[in-house]
Amino acid sequence: MQKRHSIFGGENATTRANPGMASLELNTEEPASIAAVTKKLSAQLPTLNVLINSAGIMQIDDAADAIDDGLLVSTVTTNLLGPIRLTSALIDHLKQQESAVIIYNSSVLAYVPLALAAVYSSTKAALHSYTLSQRYKLKNTSVSVLEIAPPWVQTDLLGSNNEPRAMPLAEFIEETIRVLGTDAQEVLVERAKPLRNNPGPNEGAFVTEFNDLMVQAPAQQQPSSGTPLELTTNDFVERQK
Numbered sequence: 555m556q557k558r559h560s561i562f563g564g565e566n567a568t569t570r571a572n573p574g575m576a577s578l579e580l581n582t583e584e585p586a587s588i589a590a591v592t593k594k595l596s597a598q599l600p601t602l603n604v605l606i607n608s609a610g611i612m613q614i615d616d617a618a619d620a621i622d623d624g625l626l627v628s629t630v631t632t633n634l635l636g637p638i639r640l641t642s643a644l645i646d647h648l649k650q651q652e653s654a655v656i657i658y659n660s661s662v663l664a665y666v667p668l669a670l671a672a673v674y675s676s677t678k679a680a681l682h683s684y685t686l687s688q689r690y691k692l693k694n695t696s697v698s699v700l701e702i703a704p705p706w707v708q709t710d711l712l713g714s715n716n717e718p719r720a721m722p723l724a725e726f727i728e729e730t731i732r733v734l735g736t737d738a739q740e741v742l743v744e745r746a747k748p749l750r751n752n753p754g755p756n757e758g759a760f761v762t763e764f765n766d767l768m769v770q771a772p773a774q775q776q777p778s779s780g781t782p783l784e785l786t787t788n789d790f791v792e793r794q795k
């Protein structure tokens with residue numbers, strides 16, 4: 555399976571719409587693809603100093619039953635191994651820069667797992683953990699490590715483009731760019747904060763309440779695509795107030 559992930563060099567709809575931008579094709583599930591692309595990047599962009607690990611997939615599973623092995627392997631490979639491998643392949647290059655940044659795109663589901671996407675949620679929790687370790691190990695270098703933990707946002711993920719309860723993409727980008735301009739190591743939009751702040755000794759109660767809400771969501775509140783919910787962010791944030 556060929557995946558396209560715009561970085562540098564080729565042409566696609568995004569690069570055509572943004573003069574000056576270029577792309578390379580990358581499949582983050584494939585170590586050989588990561589090796590080939592990062593080799594080209596290091597050679598052709600000697601001052602490359604930003605890596606944003608954003609590629610991710612989300613599939614519905616059932617942790618009360620046997621997990622499909624294909625779902626398990628593809629989700630863990632794309633969401634966890636991919637960012638670690640991609641970063642590993644570029645880390646020496648980034649350390650040579652006067653200033654560099656590595657960004658990981660996790661999710662609020664790293665902090666409040668969605669039971670109907672248990673594997674996905676666990677990969678995001680693992681990515682958060684890796685971010686903390688790497689930030690510690692790089693603390694005396696020129697490389698900063700940031701984590702973006704989005705709430706439910708209107709994108710193609712689970713067909714959420716027209717989902718009214720998800721945050722409009724333009725608003726999410728605008729607020730995220732604003733927070734990226736601060737010293738925050740965890741880049742959080744306001745509506746992500748109640749979920750990010752949940753972990754602690756009593757986190758189970760909040761996780762139960764959240765998932766009960768997911769299960770109880772009335773049929774008319776289901777996304778038009780019929781896909782299950784990632785987050786009823788607005789309802790949930792309202793309840794936390």
Ligand SMILES: NC(=O)c1ccc[n+]([C@@H]2O[C@H](COP(=O)([O-])OP(=O)(O)OC[C@H]3O[C@@H](n4cnc5c(N)ncnc54)[C@H](OP(=O)(O)O)[C@@H]3O)[C@@H](O)[C@H]2O)c1
Binds near residue numbers: 659661703704708710
């Ligand atoms: N939308 C949300 O509500 C939400 C919330 C929290 C976190 N996130 C995270 O945000 C990130 C971006 O997701 P999104 O919302 O923008 O979803 P999206 O619209 O489905 O985009 C996912 C992107 O990942 C790329 N991708 C998937 N597998 C890949 C692979 N093996 N190699 C290279 N690229 C691959 C896809 O490329 P192709 O189109 O070529 O497959 C696509 O560009 C993900 O990590 C997701 O978990 C999203």
